[in-house]
Amino acid sequence: xxxxxxTPLPVVVLISGGxxxxxxxxxxxxxxxLKIEIRAVISNRGDxxxxxxxxxxxxxxxxxxxxxxxxxxxxxxxxxxxIDRFAPDLVVLAGFMRILEARTVNHYLGxxxxxxxxxxxxxxxxxxxxxxLEERVxxxxxxxxxxxPELDGGPVILQVSVPVHPDDDVDRxxxxxxxxxxxxxxxxxxxxxxxxxxxxxxAVEFDGxxxxxxxxxxxxxxxxx
Numbered sequence: 001x002x003x004x005x006x007t008p009l010p011v012v013v014l015i016s017g018g019x020x021x022x023x024x025x026x027x028x029x030x031x032x033x034l035k036i037e038i039r040a041v042i043s044n045r046g047d048x049x050x051x052x053x054x055x056x057x058x059x060x061x062x063x064x065x066x067x068x069x070x071x072x073x074x075x076x077x078x079x080x081x082x083i084d085r086f087a088p089d090l091v092v093l094a095g096f097m098r099i100l101e102a103r104t105v106n107h108y109l110g111x112x113x114x115x116x117x118x119x120x121x122x123x124x125x126x127x128x129x130x131x132x133l134e135e136r137v138x139x140x141x142x143x144x145x146x147x148x149p150e151l152d153g154g155p156v157i158l159q160v161s162v163p164v165h166p167d168d169d170v171d172r173x174x175x176x177x178x179x180x181x182x183x184x185x186x187x188x189x190x191x192x193x194x195x196x197x198x199x200x201x202x203a204v205e206f207d208g209x210x211x212x213x214x215x216x217x218x219x220x221x222x223x224x225x
Contacts, residue, residue, distance in 0.1 A: 008037040009193035012088040014096035015043045019050020021094040021115060024182035025189060026057045034186055036193050039086040042079070044098055066098065076104045083108075090192055093147065094185070102149040110199035112147040113192070115185050117177050119143060119159055124152035129173045132164060140164050140173060142181045143214065144188045146199045155204045156214035157197065158224070160184050184217050187224075 028034035041054035046063045054061035069075035093114040118128040120143040132140040141161040148154035160180040191197040204211045
């Protein structure tokens with residue numbers, strides 16, 4: 001069930017690299033298609049291109065380098081404090097290349113989402129495109145899911161599937177998938193901002209019903225089924 005917000009949804013985005021999914025969110029905000037306010041972009045890497053994307057959009061861009069901390073617990077304690085300073089209703093992982101410990105994930109349970117470049121539960125973890133080519137799968141894609149302590153194992157909200165071509169290499173396949181990541185991630189963030197989406201008892205609730213399977217984005221028609 002949709003609940004219209006009178007103010008934009010406050011969001012914090014975590015990145016480690018190029019930030020192209022961050023840019024997709026920024027573009028939809030500027031177009032008026034997405035009613036959110038990105039209050040901060042946080043990166044664990046100072047050389048992340050996504051920081052420049054944030055600065056160009058007038059969004060606070062903050063580096064919290066994990067190498068500056070003695071251990072993972074200390075880093076994540078500071079990360080949680082930093083995120084909470086901006087009081088987000090949603091934390092968006094957009095190419096954040098660190099595995100978050102359970103304490104952090106549970107602190108944001110139900111309000112942290114991630115996009116993963118595979119059709120989960122296949123190819124959890126890294127190097128998804130190379131593994132898809134090695135296994136010679138016919139379809140590959142991307143999944144948006146709620147983050148839980150299990151790596152890439154949280155309930156999947158929405159997936160998009162693309163064909164794998166015989167002459168594909170990793171770069172071609174990655175580019176084909178990324179194009180559709182830029183469509184489905186803002187869509188899911190929009191659903192959350194409209195109150196249509198929530199995590200209920202380790203399952204996805206969408207428009208008042210618990211999903212027994214992830215929603216699918218049709219890359220041909222643009223419809224969600």
